[in-house]
Amino acid sequence: MVLTVDYVEKMKLLEKKLAVEFEMKDLGQLKYFLGIEISRSEQGIFLSQRKYILDILSEIGMLACKLADTPIETNHSLTVYLDQIETDKHRYQRLVGKLIYLSHTIPDIAYSMSIISRFMHSPSEEHMTALYLILRYLKGSPRKGLLFSKNDKACIEGYTDSDWARDKTTGQSTSGYFTFVEGNLVTWRSKKQKVVARSSAEAEFRSMAYVICELLWIRSILADLGIKYEQPMNLFCDNKVAVEIAHNPVQHDRTKHVEVDKHFIKEKLDNQVFQTLYVRSED
Template identity: 45%
Template sequence: MRIPLGLLGYTSSQSCKLKKSLYGLKQSNRQWYEKLSILLLTCGYSHAHADHSLFIKAHNSEFTALIVYVDDIVLIGNSLAEIERIKHILHTNFHIKDLGKLKYFLGIEVAHSHKGISLCQRKYCLDLLKDSGMLGCKPSSTPMDSSLRLHNDSSGFLDDPLSYRRLVGRLVYLTSTRPDIAFATQQLSQFMSKPTKPHHATVVRVLRYLKGCPGKGLFFPRTCSGHLLGFSDVDWATCIDSRCFITGYCFFIGNSLVSWKTKKQTIVSCSSSEAEYRALASATCELLWLSYLLRDLRIPLLKTPVLYYDNHNALHITVNPVFHERTKHLDIDCHLVCEKSQAGLMLLLLAPYSNQLADIFTKVLPPQSFNTNLSKLQLQNIFAPPACGGLIEETYNPSLNAT
C-alpha cells in the first residue's frame, strides 16, 4: 500500500500496513465509482446529463446504456456486439459476474413476457411480513383509515421506538414499486423521533394491506405511445400540527407509471391557489428532468408533454401572471411554470376532480376512491390467478378521461 499524499513524517522507503480493506468504508463507493467512470469514459461512454450514474454510448443506429448502483450494474442496448465487448472489458478489469437476463436487481423482481415487463418486490414484502410477525394477519382493503388524521401527541409512547423506525424504513424502500403505499409511508415517516401507539397501529394497518397483495407491482407494456403525461395535486393545510400542505404528482409514459412523489412542504401557504401553484412548480421540474432523461436515452417524445391539475385559479394565474396581493409570495414558482408553458415545453390542462390520479399521493381516500385511482396506476399482480385479476388485456389510458 502506497503512503497517502500529504502524510508527513514518513520517507519513501517506508510503507503502510493495511489493517482494514477499503470495501465497506465510507470512501469505498466514491473510489469505486471514480475508477469505473474512468474506464467507461475511455471506452467511449459518456455521462448522461440527467443522471450521472447513467452511462450511454451512441454510434449511428446502435445505442448502449449502463446504469450503476455502487457495484451493481444493469446493461441494455440494441447491439449485442457492444454489450459483449463492454462485458469483456469489465470482467478483465474487475472480474465481474454475469447474471444473464435481468431477473432480480436490488430486491426488485423483474418478470418478462410477450405483453411487457413487470417489476415487483414480492419476496421483500413477504420477508417484511414474516419478520414483523404479520404473515398470518387478516388483510385490509386500504393502507390507511380514511377517517384518521395522524399528528404528534404525548399519549402512549412506544417502549421500543426502534422497531417502528425499522418497519417504516423498510416500507420506504418498498415504495420503489408500490406507489399505493407512498402517502401512508410519508405520513408515518414524520413521527420517527417519538412514535406513539396510534402511529404503530397505522403501520400495522399498512402491513395488513400488503398481506392482501404482496405480489402487486408496476407493469410496463411493450407497446408504448411515447407521450409524457403528468398529474399534480395538493392537499392544503392538511397537517394538524403545522398546517403545512402536502403535494403529490405522478407521471406516465404512455400507460406506464414511471415517476411519483408525495411530500409535506416546509412552509405554510396563505391560500389554496398558492399551494396549488407551488405543487405545479414541483411537478414542472420533474417533467423537465424526465424530458432530459428521455432525450439521453434517445427516446423521442411524439407529442408535447402534458401536465394535468384541477385548480381553476392556478390556470388563471398561468394565463395572466399579474403579481398582486394573492400571488406576491410565489413569483419564482409562477415564473418557472409560465416560462416553460409559454416556451411550448409542456401543456397545462385542467383535469376533473374525479380523474385526478395524484389524489392518491396527497390524501387518505375512502376504499372505493382508493381502488378506483389504484386501478389507473397500472399496478398488477402477476402472481394472481387469471380469474382474480392477473394480467389484463385492456389498459387504462390516462389521457382518455383527464380532459
C-alpha cells in the same frame, strides 16, 4: 451489476471490456435484484417485491393478519400529541425503513409513507397502528408492482395534486405527483411543502411547480440517451383556479406568495415546454 443495452452485440462488447478489469460471470436475464423481482411476458416487463413483503410480514408475525383496503385512514389526523403513549422507537424506525424501500415498486403507499415518516423522532402507539395498517394493506396485495409495456403513446405526462393544510402540527400541505413516459409510470413523490399555503389553490400551484421540475429533469435525461421529445409535455391538475393562475400573467393577492413559482411556470408555458390540462378529482 445490471447491464441494460438495446442490442445483444453491444452487451457482448461491454462484457468483454469489463472482464478485462473485473472477474465476471454472466448470470443471464435479470430475475431478482436487491429484493426486486423482474418477470417478462408479451405485455412487457413487470417489477414487484412479493418475496420482500412476505419476508417482512413473516419476520414480525403478521402473515395471518386481517387485510386492509387502504394503506391509510381517510381524513386521518396523525400528529404529535403532548399526552401520546410512546412506542418502541427502534422497531418503528426499522419498519419504516423497510417500507420506504417498498415504495420503489408500490406507488400506492407513497402518501402514507410520507405521513408516518414524519414521526420517526417520537413515534406513538397511534403512529405504530397506522404503520401496521400499511402492512395489512400490503398483505392483501403482495403481487402489486409496475408494468413497463410497449404502446403507441409517444409523450411525457405528469399528474399533480395536494392536500391543503392537512398537517395538524404545522398547517403545511402535502404535494403529490407522478409522471408517465410513453404511458409507463416512471417517477412519483409525496412530500410536505416547505411553507404554509394560504389557500388550496396556492397549495396546488406549488405542486405544479414541483412536477414541472420533475418533467424537465426526465426530458433532460431522455435527451442524454438520444430520445428527444419536441411536442409539449402534458401536466394534469384537478384545480381550475391553479390552472388559471398559471396562464394569467397579472399579479394579484392570490399569487403574491408564490411569485417565483408563478414566473417559472408562466415561462415554461410561453415556451410551449408543457401544456396544462384539467382533470377531474374523481379521475
